[in-house]
Amino acid sequence: MKPENYYRCLEVPQGPVDVVLDTDAYNEIDDQFAIAYLLRSEEKLRVKGLCAAPFYNDNSTSPADGMEKSYHEIHKVLSLAGREDLIPHTYRGSASYLPDEKTPVSSEAATFLAELSRSYTEENPLYILAIGAITNVASAFLLRPEMKDCTVVVWLGGQAHHMPHTDEFNMKQDIAAARVIFGCGVPLVQLPCAGVVDRFYTTQPELEYWLKGKNPLADYLATNTIRAATSYAAGKPWSRVIWDVTAVAWLVNGNRFMLSRLVPAPMPEYDFRYGMAQDNHLMSYVYYLNRDALFSDLVNRLTRE
Secondary structure, rough: OOHHHHHOOOOOOOEEEEEEEEOOOOOOHHHHHHHHHHHHOOOOOOEEEEEEEEOOOOOOOOHHHHHHHHHHHHHHHHHOOHHHHHHEEEEEOOOOOOOOOOOOOOOHHHHHHHHHHHHHHOOOEEEEOOOOOHHHHHHHHHHOHHHHHOEEEEEEEOOOOOOOOOHHHHHHHHHHHHHHHHHHHOEEEEOOOOOOOHEEOOOOHHHHHHHOOHHHHHHHHHHHHHHHHHHOOOOOOOOOEEHHHHHHHHHHHHHHHEEEEEOOOOEEEEOOEEOOOOOEEEEEEEEEEEEEEEEHHHHHHOOOO
């Protein structure tokens, strides 16, 4: 990729762009907000597909089970949003994490991403938004390394670079995949979780006032979040991060909602640290979030007619 195109890809795009979302949608309650926000940003983002990412926690019995549940959760949100037209463009992802940094995991999602990228150029790249373990995306790059010259990866994963560790769910599930993405030279935008986008949270009174009862999609997002939070915080005050929205928000209007800077791309290490190399290629690093501006835009989009 020519330097001028590479650095342009690290800036918030000005016009409408084509987007694929890779999401572990059943993992928590925030992926659903991100999907909804993406669908309601059609003036800026043209959705070309949605991919189900693997995950393994209390909401799944294995990475494969997490991926399958996420696949069906994507369909549920699409139906609530009245976007059943996108259901045929939803793809099952990896059933396992990368075994190493050179071996892709075969899946519909990885094949779809690799093949779709052939239609794009460094002047007109495909934007890949990833808000889970980045296995599917890394597998696609291993299948077709040339993708780095015609795509931009926007990933919510890892912790802020000043944090003492990278022990974050999206990153630690598949460090090999994270190392593929950070090391391949693709234009990369990182939205770190703890220390940056954990500022993007909501509470029960906010959800009930702004979203509940407004429409089927908004009502589901509010009810699902309140139910999940009260399952572990019943009778106590709580707030809940919905940070996955921020990856979409960077494309929608990142200059208004957040601040970023160019930094040498670190390398995620297997001992949950960042390996820093000052001579690495540059990436865009989000370091500040305007929570209220983004929340206002989210509410407006989710509740409009």
